[in-house]
Amino acid sequence: VGSHKREVKSICCIGGGYVGGPSAAVIANKAPHLLVTVVDIDARRIAAWNSDLLPVYEPNLFELVQPARDGSSGREPNLVFSTDIDQKIREADLVFIGVNTPTKKTGLGAGKASDLSWLEAATRRVARAATKDTIVVEKSTVPCGTANMMREILAANAQPGVKFEVLSNPEFLAEGTAVRNLLHPDRILIGCLETESGYAAANALADVYANWVPRERLITLNLWSSELAKLAxxxxxxxxxxxxxxxxxxxxxxxxxxxxxxxxxxxxxxxxxxxxxxxxxxxxxxxxxxxxxxxxxxxxxxxxxxxxxxxxxxxxxxxxxxxxxxxxxxxxxxxxxxxxxxxxxxxxxxxxxxxxxxxxxxxxxxxxxxxxxxxxxxxxxxxxxxxxxxxxxxxxxxxxxxxxxxxxxxxxxxxxxxxxxxxxxxxxxxxxxxxxxxxxxxxxxxxxxxxxxxxxxxxxxxxxxxxxxxxxxxxxxxxxxxxxxxxxxxxxxxxxxxxx
Ligand code: NAD
Missing domain, CATH: 3.40.50.720 (NAD(P)-binding Rossmann-like Domain)
Incomplete structure (x- = not known):
């Protein structure tokens, strides 16, 4: 849907955890023409991603990470793990936010509501660092309406002339089978604003997945439906x-x-x-x-x-x-x-x-x-x-x-x-x-x-x-x-x- 075409050449994934690391490794493998960077505030985690002992144990993950990260005969490395967060945000056309959203421990909604402080901090960081129009993808699991909060924060803190488009793209992998689930997803949900630029951003993200996911499994829906579908x-x-x-x-x-x-x-x-x-x-x-x-x-x-x-x-x-x-x-x-x-x-x-x-x-x-x-x-x-x-x-x-x-x-x-x-x-x-x-x-x-x-x-x-x-x-x-x-x-x- 939509006529305007956006091209993605470089992806930054904020949050190198159970979701961010494996997701980035699969994209880098299946789309070798893209540069994929994982950034994290936890320097030890990034160091582990750059070592032979990855911070996450998942069957077949190392086999996926190593050639993309280090290169191999016939392929250039295109997977980078870094703590240089602002620089990597600046270089990216599309930023995934896959940070932790645990249950709030204290205050309003304690024991039930999601603590969105990491997500908000990451969003503010994108807003301040980006120097060109950027697609921001909500990968973390969040309450409905969070994409609107992100849109507000991004717009309020953007550098002059820089525009953001927010997409919801919840992750359905299960730990223990993450690599298999990422390589062969049942479906990929892409939630977007029902506007021309929203659809253009959704199409750009769909093009990334289309490198290995059949088109009929890529589902576009509105932001709320996408966010709620993950919780459901x-x-x-x-x-x-x-x-x-x-x-x-x-x-x-x-x-x-x-x-x-x-x-x-x-x-x-x-x-x-x-x-x-x-x-x-x-x-x-x-x-x-x-x-x-x-x-x-x-x-x-x-x-x-x-x-x-x-x-x-x-x-x-x-x-x-x-x-x-x-x-x-x-x-x-x-x-x-x-x-x-x-x-x-x-x-x-x-x-x-x-x-x-x-x-x-x-x-x-x-x-x-x-x-x-x-x-x-x-x-x-x-x-x-x-x-x-x-x-x-x-x-x-x-x-x-x-x-x-x-x-x-x-x-x-x-x-x-x-x-x-x-x-x-x-x-x-x-x-x-x-x-x-x-x-x-x-x-x-x-x-x-x-x-x-x-x-x-x-x-x-x-x-x-x-x-x-x-x-x-x-x-x-x-x-x-x-x-x-x-x-x-x-x-x-x-x-x-x-x-x-
Ligand atoms: P995780 O705790 O393993 O990883 C999150 C990472 O984000 C951490 O390494 C943390 O240091 C980093 N981070 C936090 N704030 C940051 C910031 N401002 N800048 C840079 N890095 C930052 O969490 P996870 O298990 O990967 O889950 C991430 C999200 O995905 C959660 O919302 C979760 O609900 C959702 N999810 C998880 C799974 C799963 O099986 N683990 C599956 C589907 C969805």
Whole structure:
């Protein structure tokens, strides 16, 4: 739509996090004629992007970053990571803003509303630095109406003669599969003002994506619809998890099995099988934050029933974690005092090192309150991260971070599985993770074979190491219960009644 054509040669991405870094790496790979720069106020993060140990662990990411960043035979480098923010903004025709928008901690809307201070700071910086007309793309997840706030800030602080066009282009990647999602998106939303210059900017961004995304997947819509679509998508994905988890509670109380139920329900083509894995609960930096934001927006719009409806999705998730902890305590004769618990997995899901809002944080803190001695193993999360998340110092009496699952399980009374890493599964259908070319336990993924850290757990060996009865509390339904029971374990799975 629109006749005026804008050309994009240089892109700057403000915010080199889980979204900004991988997104820039994909654009640089698929559009080698463009110069793509990632800038961040965090100099350590930029240094890590320029090293062999990237700040973000994602399968296949290093393979994408390295040739674009360093160049290779037959290709010039076109991916730059820099702290020179103003200079890179000046050079860009199009600026993505992909900074953090966490839940506000204090003040008006605390605990629900989004904290837009980083987004506002980045927007002001673009306004002041740009010396030519620039397209500014809102990539962060934001409340509806934020694009208008950005338009105002940009216009009020622009250098004389400089014009900005704001687009909304929410990101739908999921951590752990970010590269695949970015390379093969279900859809790309481009929200714009319904004016000639708005459409021209939208077309320019569409041309960037068209380097690898089929045109029919590029959807243009107005700014509000685009912003709200992101919140709606996350709310509906999380709602599926809370829905299946609510059924898991019923299954545990009667003689029904949640996996059979999910299979049976998912065969209905109107429902489909995805996102129906019952678990200890969802985590990650987005679902809870975005739903709470939706609750806040609904309240602000005087729609209390809508707010209550979405708030329940978060409440059921919290209930699910609390139920899981209660089951652990009740099964283990109502006391965890001085008992050793091995926690397998701390990341909020497999194939990421991210622990933000991980169910593991909530569950482990509750186990600490029961005076358990907890030994944690995760193949990807660093010890300092675990200690920081649990707010404990190194050398803490209750928390130990183990470098192997067997160390964690030695003399343990129970194993609690909190992340569905493939290495913990003994199900026949699962493959060894991570695939050979992305192993190494490092973000660079350059190792030729899986690192020992990712080798499949030998459950017979675990059983021999443990105190008896040896409990497994499977918060992700990742092990084959029957096989483990044959080995002598007592297995408590989500959505399956206790056998004892
Ligand atoms: P992140 O915290 O990993 O990265 C954000 C980066 O922005 C940080 O490195 C921070 O230092 C930088 N930053 C903040 N203010 C800046 C400024 N003024 N100038 C330059 N850099 C600045 O966050 P993330 O997980 O990448 O998420 C970014 C946004 O994308 C959020 O709004 C989030 O809701 C959304 N999102 C995240 C995901 C996900 O899976 N992580 C998926 C879709 C959308």
């Amino acid at each position: 998508a996350n709310a509906m994905l999380a709602q599926r998890i809370s829905s299946i988890n609510s059924f898991s509670a019923i299954c545990e109380a009667v003689d029904a099995n949640i996996q059979d139920l999910a299979y049976a329900v998912g065969l209905d083509t109107r429902i489909g099988p995805k996102m129906l894995n019952a678990s200890v609960g969802f985590g990650g930096s987005c679902f809870k934050k975005d739903i709470l934001n939706l609750v806040y927006i609904s309240e602000s719009l005087h729609l209390p029933e809508v707010a209550a409806y979405w708030r329940m999705v978060v409440e059921v998730n919290e209930y699910q974690m609390a139920r899981f902890v209660k089951r652990i305590v009740n099964s283990m004769y109502s006391t965890l005092s001085n008992k050793k618990i091995a926690v397998l997995g701390f990341a909020y899901k497999k194939d990421t090192g991210d622990t933000r809002e991980s169910a593991a944080i909530t569950v482990v803190k509750s186990l600490m309150a029961e005076n358990a001695s907890i030994h944690i193993f995760d193949p990807q999360v660093r010890e300092e991260q675990i200690m920081a998340d649990l707010q404990v110092e190194r050398g803490d009496k209750q928390i130990t971070v183990s470098s192997s699952p067997y160390d964690a399980c030695q003399d343990a009374h129970a194993v609690v599985i909190l992340t569905e890493w493939d290495m913990f599964s003994n199900k026949a259908s699962k493959t060894l993770a991570p695939p050979a070319n992305e192993a190494g336990g490092m973000a660079n993924g350059g190792a030729a074979k899986p690192s020992p850290k990712h080798e499949k757990v030998d459950w017979a060996r675990v059983g021999e190491l443990m105190e008896k009865p040896a409990y497994v509390f499977d918060g992700r339904n990742t092990v084959d219960k029957a096989v483990l029971e044959d080995l002598g374990f007592r297995v408590e799975a989500i959505g399956v009644a206790s056998s004892s």
